[in-house]
Amino acid sequence: MPDNKRLPDRAWLKRTNLRESLYLWEIVRGLGITLKHLVRNVLRTSEMPTMQYPDEKRVYGPRFRGRHRLMQREDGSPRCVACMMCSTVCPADCIEIVAAEHPDPKIEKYPASFQIDLLRCVYCGLCEEACPCDAIRMDTGIYEIAADKREKFVVDKDFLLNNDSDGTL
C-alpha cells in the first residue's frame, strides 16, 4: 500500500462524498455496469471467453508433456534397456523397473516389468531427457487421465507400449 505514508490512518473513510454516501446513485451506476455486461453477452454469446470444454478442446503445442509412452523396436519389443536412468532421475519416484537378462547377447537387459504411477508423476519430463536410447517419450498429448480406482493409475509395460487409448485407463 503506497498510500499508507501519505494518508493519515483511515483517512480513506472520509473520502466518500454525499453522492456516494446516499447509496442510490451508486447503486444505479452499479446496475448499469452489470446490465452492460449482460447485454454484451446476450448479443455476442459466441464471443464469450468460455471454452465449451468437452466439445471444444484446447490445442497444445508439440512440446506439451502428456501421458508417457514406451517406444518399440522394429520387432515390437520395448526399446528400453532397463538402465534405470529414468527411475533414478525421477523426482517423484514414480517409475518402477524390474530388469531381466535379454535373450539376444548384443542387448544386455530388458525390462521384465515397467510401471509408472500416473498419480505420482509430476510430468516434469526428466525421464525423457535421461533416457539414453529414446525409449520413453511424453509426446502423446493425452492430458485427460481418468479412472475409477487408484490402482488403475499404475500403468504397466503393455499399456505404455500400445498407447492408443483416450484418457480413460
Place this chain on the structure above:
Amino acid sequence: MIPVLLESLAKIVFMLLIILGLLPPLIWAERKGAAFIQDRTGPNRAQILGVRLAGLIHPIADVFKLLFKEDIRPQRVHRVLYALAPLTVMAVALATFAVIPFGDYIIIGGRQIPLVVADLNVGILYILAIASLGTYGVVLGGWASNNKFTFLGGVRSSAQMISYEISLGLALMGILLIFSSFKLTDIVAGQSALIWGLVPKWGVVVQPLGFVLFLTAVFAETNRNPFDLPEGESEIVAGFHLEYSSMKFALFFMAEYAHMIISAMIVSSLYFGGWNIPWLPRPVLEDKAGFLLPVCIVLVALFCGWASVMYFRRAQRERNKFRDLRDREPGLLGVAFGGAAAIALLCLLLKPWSVGPGGASLFATIVQVLAFVAKVIFFSWFFIWVRWTLPRFRYDQLMALGWKLMLPLSLANLVITAVVIALVS
C-alpha cells in the same frame, strides 16, 4: 353460490399458474443472468433429444434431482417444526396473492367479474400480516434444525424483519393517504388517472421516496441480496436451510422465488399502476380494438418470423458444431417459431379488425393482464439483477440502514405527504 365458487376457483388456478409457471423461468433467469453478468456461459448442457433452450431444461433436471435425493433428517431436531417450517414458508408465499388484482374485470355471460381472488377491504393489512408470517418459517426452520448456524440465520431473519417491517409499513402509509383506501383494487384503479393530463398517477410518481423505501424494505423482507443475511453463505454456511435436503430444501428454494414474485406483484400494484397501461385506459382499448388487435397479431407474427429466420440461419451456420443431437436444435426452434408465425397470420383470417363489443372487452382484459404480468416479470428480474450487482451488507450496516436512515426517512415521507394532502384538499 356455485358460479361464485367456480369463479374464485378459476381465479385461484390462474394466479397459481402465473406463480408456479414463473418459478422455473425465474430460476433459469437467476442462473443464466448471473452467468452473463459475470461473463460466463451458465447452464447449457441439460437436453431433451438435443433441445436445450439455452438452459431452460435445467430446472426440469433439478426437479428430478431434488425429488430423488435422500431426505436427511439430522438427529435431535424438533420433528414437527422441522417438517412444518418449509411448508409454512411456501404456504405463506402462496397465500399472499389472494388480494392482488391481476386485471380490471372480465365479462363472461353478462356478468362482470373483478379479476382478484378476494377483494378484501383491508387488503394491504392482509398482505402485511401474511408477509411477515413468512419469517416464522425461517425462524422455525433455523431453530428446529438444532444447529448453531441455522439458529443464527433464524435470529438474523427475525431481527431483520423487525427492523424493516416498520419502514415498510410507514412507506406504505403514503400510498394509503393518497388513494385513501386499504383496498388494493381501489389503489390500482386510482392509478389509472393522469396528473395534469400528462403523467400517469402511478405510485412511483406521487411517492418517489416512498417507492425507494418500500422497495428496499421489500428486499429485506424477501431475504434477497443485499439483505440475505439469514442465508449468508460466507459467514454461516447456508443459514436457516443448512440442515434441509431433498424436497424440503426445494420448498425453501421455491418459496424464495415465490416471495420474489409476490413482492414484484405488490410493488407493481402499489407503485407501478398494476394492470394499468399508461395513456391507454380501458375505454380507449375497447374503442380501438379493431385497430390494435390486428396490429398486435402482425407484430407477434413479425417477431416469430424474424426469430424463425434467425434460427434457420444459425442451423445452416452451425450444422456440424457438436456432431450429435444438439445440432438439430436451431432447426427445430426455427420450425417452432415459423409455426407460431403461421398461426398468428392464420388468426388474421378471422377478421380481427371487425371485432364486436364482447371481443373488444375481452381484448382489453387480456392486454391489461399481460401488462400486469410484464411488470411482475420486470420486477422479478430486478430482484435478480440487484442480487448480482450489490454485495451483502454487514450486520451492523444492515441495522444502521434500517433504524438510522430508513425509519426517519419513511416518517418524514409520511409527514410530508400528509401535510401536502391537507394543504391541497
